[in-house]
Amino acid sequence: MDYYIAIASIIGIHTLLGLSVYLVAISGQMSFGQQGFFAIGAYLAGMSTALWGIGLLPALALSAVVAGLIGFVVGFPALRVRGLYLAIATFGFGEIVRLAFLNVRYTRTIGDRVVGPNGAEGFRHVRYVFDRGFTGAHYLGIILAALAVVVVLYYLLERSKLGAKLRAVEEDETAAAMIGINVTQVKVLAFSAAGAVAGLGGGLFVHYSTYIDHDMVALPLAIAAVTYPLLGGLGSFVGPVLGAVVLVSLTEGLRVLHELREFVYGGLIILTMIFRPRGIVDEALVLRVKAWFQPRAARP
């Protein structure tokens, strides 16, 4: 049972990371740097509860807000580059964050534990949740509640005016500007909000694992984060959720295959790119599903 709770927790956290990449993607930008915001959220939330004695919820809120603000700052230079260059620039940002945490030492000895970011040793003993007698199942509830809030916000966003603007900017910036959309504003907003979502994911993660180090927020996490929306689909927020569920479950379920697992994983992504370039939940599917729910209006 604990095993499934652990997998569900990881799925919940990785879904937030996937949703973060997705939000940037639907503003027409591809980011390989969302793990940087995830790391900022993780370290900050960890320090908040373990060193500063702040409660879990304010710590999560703080990590989301700060990661969002940093997303805002990173959003502006990101406007100047696109495509592959943007992918590299954002990955560069992720690496800067990672290397910063590799070097940051900010520890205190509490009891017989050395707590706080400790360079290459990582940040141990973020035990706020489990010291208070919460079980894994309780904490899974917290993760899912946070995810539910984010998912509802995404649902509302996609029905909103801003959601429509994001899609227009993603398709064609020049045409979007020509219907009166402030493209800069829309893209920076997307980057900020996406930063906050990844930061929240990081904050939840560090309290789940009680530990974070620079190696956990390196390239493999960046790739995982990007594959969730890519496989799941860019037509709706359902895409990255589906992608995270499928891919994380697959990673676990295929452990019996040992190294072959990577082939299955890679093959699946290549097949998606060939047969469904916009992922499983693409725009065409979204249109079709919407049509089922709409009463067929009588038209001449």
Next chain:
Amino acid sequence: MSDTILSVQRLSRHFGGLRAVNEVSLEVERGSIFALIGPNGSGKTTLFNVVTGTMPPTSGAVLFQGRSITGMRTHEIVRRGIGRTFQNIRLFTRMSVFHNVWVAMRARDGGGSERARVDELLELTGLGARRDELVENLNFGEQRRLEMARALAADPVLLLLDEPAAGMGAAELARLMDDIRRLRELGKTIFLIEHTMDLVMGVADRIAVLNFGEKIAEGPPAEIQANPRVIEAYLGREHARA
């Protein structure tokens, strides 16, 4: 007493040593149909790009309804009442026909979200029956009409059409000419770039001719047709003498 809606004043746009648009001045009168013609590469689309803020001018000024819009960003210019279609159709291809116009309607500042108004625009442009189709299922003429419907969603007073007749057959062309006249009756001012002379001579009140980035002539259609400099630019010196 003429009422100028758009005034382009000694406008230049250079790309390195290339003078794509050089010291061009022109005035578009409110409620008129103004055509900009000229051989390929004469700077027509560049002029549109500068007027709509897609790129800044090298020098010169653009006044819209008496106020300078020089160097403003595109969305600000659009919100002041200028709409535009593109030569190389730029629709939102992953959206339905309806959504292409709907998103433009919603993008307006404090914009109304009346779905009925979208349907009205689709009817006006003859796309009512295609409303739920994906853009890729539309033919060329329909795509151009959809671009027009999308540009009209923001309710512009000045509409810039970049080669609206490109690739159209005779029947579609006739329809387009009707559409353009109808828009004028609805109170829009039309500023268009076109190569199809049947359309230009058929609908334009006034024509300006660009050649190598410079304005070489301006006047009513009959005058332009007889202008030797224009004939020379299009057909070469031989024909101009004949």
